[in-house]
Amino acid sequence: MPNQKGNQVLSLEDVYALQQLVARFANSFDLKDWVRLERCLAPELHTDYSDLRGTPPERMSSSRFVELRRSALQELQTHHLAGHVEIEGSGSVGTVKASMAIYRRNALGEVLNTHCLYIFGVARTDGAWTINSIVQKVFINHGQTAIHKGIEK
Template sequence: MNTDLHAIQNLLARFANSFDLKDWDALCACLASSIYTDYSDLRGTPPEQMSNQHYVELRRMALQELRTHHLGGNTEIEISGEQARAKVSTIIFRQNAAGETLHTHCLYEFGLHKVSSSWLINAIVQKVFWSDGQTAIHAGIVK
C-alpha cells in the first residue's frame, strides 16, 4: 500500500510539473488512454470523456503563451484495490509576456487506476474556489 501511495503522489506531482515545464509527452504519460474531465468551473465547458492526446493538445494550445506554476498540497489519497481517488488543493499561477496574470485557487479531484503495476489518471475534476487577475490571458477559458 505504501508503494502505491508513493507512486500516486509522484504521478500527481509529475502531472502538475509537466504543465509548468511544457512537457506535453510527460503529461500524456500520466493519463489513461481515455479520461473524464470537468473544468466547467473555470472554462465554462461541459464535462466530457476524451482521449489523452486530445486533452494534452487542448492544454498545449491554451497554455503555450503563458508561464505557469502549479503548486499543490493538502493531498488526500484513498486507494481501493486497483482504483484510487485523490484530492489536491492547488494554486495555479499564470503570466503572459506582457506581465498580466491570472491565478486560480482550486481543488483537483482525480480518479486513478492501476494498469500493469503503474498508476494512471482517468478522471480530472477542477473545483474553482476563486481566481484573481485577467481571465482574457487564458485561451482555454470560453465563458
C-alpha cells in the first residue's frame, strides 16, 4: 500500500514476517540450531560487531557467519531476549531495530551479559525475508568477556 509520498510501505503481513524473522534469529542461538540460523540470512551479509568483539565491520557468507557463531557459542548456555522492535521499509527492503538482552553462561557458572541494539538490514527475495546486514550496538556488557571465544582479547 502506498504512503502519502507514493512509496510502497510494508504490509501487516510483512511486519509480522519480520518480527518472526528476528525471533527465529535469536532463538536459533539458544537452541544451537545453526541450520535454522543460516536460513534467516541472505547468502552474503555485512556485519558490524565492533562494539562487542573489537573487530572491524566485514562482509561474509552466511555459512561463515554461522560457523563463527557456532564455534564461539556452542559451549555456552545463552538466552537472547528481543523487544522494542521497530520496523521500517518499503517494497522488498527494510530495516529492523530490536533491543536485545543476551545472557551467556559457561560450565563454570561464569557469565557475560550484553544489552544491545541490533540493526538488521532485511530484504525479501522469492517471497521470503532474510537478513543481509547486522550491526550490533552495545549499551552494557557485564561479566567475563573471556568466556566468549568470539571477542578479541
